Amino acid sequence: AQRVTQPEKLLSVFKGAPVELKCNYSYSGSPELFWYVQYSRQRLQLLLRHISRESIKGFTADLNKGETSFHLKKPFAQEEDSAMYYCAPFNAGKSTFGDGTTLTVKP
């Protein structure tokens, strides 16, 4: 069965501190890995796509196929990063979402 685990439901850091949001997945086949973000009162939007290897808003994610992990990192968190983050393997038109991590960045 396909499963995505985001172990931290809530994560709180101070502004300027590093942040890491964990994602582990169990998936048959070769999915593409995405991170989505949902800011308050906004729609779900793409934050980062593994194959593009772009750094969006200072976030990066490393795919570790051996550990089947795709952790999201940012060296210096900003208050505007406060949001809900979802890890989602994608394959054949279907995204499988984790439960999400609510990140709060305190001033």
Added chain:
Amino acid sequence: KAGVTQTPRYLIKTRGQQVTLSCSPISGHRSVSWYQQTPGQGLQFLFEYFSETQRNKGNFPGRFSGRQFSNSRSEMNVSTLELGDSALYLCASSSWTGGIYDEQYFGPGTRLTVT
């Protein structure tokens, strides 16, 4: 370009009724996927349509159905509504070229409340 739109944005229905939700994808996108979002179950995949054909389906009962029109617009129907169907229903569209999907773009969702 215009984003994914969903109508209506809010809906209140009674148990036993049926409901139809609509999704207009981004122009040129032929893949439309539907998701249900609830506090207890999170975001769950319902089904995906491509060129008017259902290509992928999640683990939902047959009361949940959908269709896609030739202009790629999609509708989702839920019959015999139950209280547990109360949720935010999200639609996402994606382009598909040469066997490769592009990223999914999500709509704002339709908030369905079943009383």
